[in-house]
Amino acid sequence: MMKRSTVVGMAVMALILSACGQGGGGRAAAEGDMAIGAAEGAKVTVVEYASTTCAGCAAWNEQVWPDFKAKYVDTQKVRFVFREFPTHPQDVAVAGFLIARCAGEDKYFEVIDHLMRSQAEMHGGAAPRDVLLRTAQAAGLSEAQFKTCTSDKAAIAALEQRIGQASAAGVSGTPTFMVNGQIVNDKSLAGLSAHIDPLL
Secondary structure (H helix, E strand, O other), X not given: OOOHHHHHHHHHHHHHHHHHHOOOOOOOOOOOOEEEEOOOOOOOEEEEEEOXXXXXXXXXXXXXXXXXXXXXXXOOOOEEEEEEOXXXXXXXXXXXXXXXXHHOOOOHHHHHHHHHHOHHHHHOOOOHHHHHHHHHHHOOOOHHHHHHHHOOHHXXXXXXXXXXXXXXXXXXXXXEEEEOOEEEOOOOHHHHHHHHHHHO
């Protein structure tokens, strides 16, 4: 049986080549964490495990994230950590995460937001590569950098390690939220607030 990392790597390469032809769990910091809001060591750490191809993640990003960000992140009350957990179509999700990282920490969340909002376009028939390339270019990457980024074996291996850490933490689907290491099933602002506010 092939390792998942090999499958992921092959899937990403297939996406790029076909187009060219045409952690830890919860609260503890994990290698590669992308975070905004309060500094590490904050009273409350909220971790979201998500995929740029997950419809539920896109819905949360559109409907809940703006109010959550205003209430907790912009006010520095909570440290918000985004952890990558690619879902079907996995090659598209992986490529999206690689682009976000290549864009740099200052643009990472902007790229993730753009990809979440682009799901409807891809479901509507837009070629995933076109959407991914446009996203990369909007973040300042050239087409050559896009190709290099999405075929970077070391970056793919690092992503696979982060996926393994998520699985070890009990994550099996997206979006999954943890507040100080505890999984929260109610992903609404009220549901998350019920777990966050008593800790502040």
